[in-house]
Amino acid sequence: MLAFMDVCYHDSGARAAAVLAEHWLSATACAQQWVDIEQVAAYQPGAFYLRELPCLLALIQALPKMPDVLVIDGYVWLDGRQRPGLGAHLHQALAGKIPVVGIAKTAFEGADHCSLIKPVLRASSMRPLYVSCVDCDLQETAAWVQQMHGPHRIPALLKQADTLSRTPWPHAATDLQGSQDGTV
Template identity: 55%
Template sequence: MRIAILDVDYRSNVARAACVTAPSWATELPLATHVSDIESVQEYEPGAFYKRELPCLLRVLEQLAAKPDVIVIDGYVWLDGACRPGLGAHLYQALGNATPVVGVAKTAFHGAETCPAVVQVRRGTSARPLFVTAVGVDLAEAAGWVRGMAGLHRIPSLLAAVDQLSRSTFETPPGASAANAVAG
């Protein structure tokens, strides 16, 4: 299985989109890492976060040599019990409804604790859950994947790695663009 884990970090009006890939859910270290520096991002719009982040995710996904079997994002696929689409649902649609997307959020939206579209996953010794949502794959199966990801702590190792990669120092001056792929 080819898994792509994605995250984006913002600095003023620029962003760094990051992707780590892995051959299995139990993998501790990334198979490869990719970053894409985006020189101009849309302003944050309350209730429409996907408009800012989706183009960044699509940009870094363009660097992959092969289409992943599953994508993991830092965020939600569905936002409430009525299944209002979140970033993950918009990404799934942008990819032609062909690649399953699993959302892993660290904080709950209002009502997440009782939402049928959210599974709370506790990892390690943490009492605080991760909030898992999914599209294109059974939610219970997606929650099992997240539960089984490598790492002893609440945040799986690959999610921590992509977060760190997205926050890494930009390799180009602000205002310039770059797309880098680094074998990991």
């Protein structure tokens, strides 16, 4: 099972969302999960993970079962010196018990020439996605990302996680967590 995760910020809070799929090539999610976080840390340049990591950990805690692989919107490694990105911090926070894959939409300085980051072109796009990972093979993971379902640059499952994270969050303070099993 793979969990494709994303976070969207609203005012002082955030919604962290995941779509779960059986395989990299799945066309649709088999389940989805989200958590609404009322208060998040302020953005700190150069330390984005301090804001997003608690949101992802809250989401993972809400999952009914730990997935085999976590896929984030972002980087695992930021450069060839193994400077940790959000994915590496997530892997460390989970005591290295689960592989983490990062799929970034924008180039981080030096990403094109880093052996820990693989640019991946999808569909007819000339703009790559940037794949990095920990505890899995980068070449194999990049090949899976390239083959993922969807006719556009952004694979369908990543787009579903993004859309779910952007849905308006509830107004009732008691509705802080939600899930849906089955076909989305």
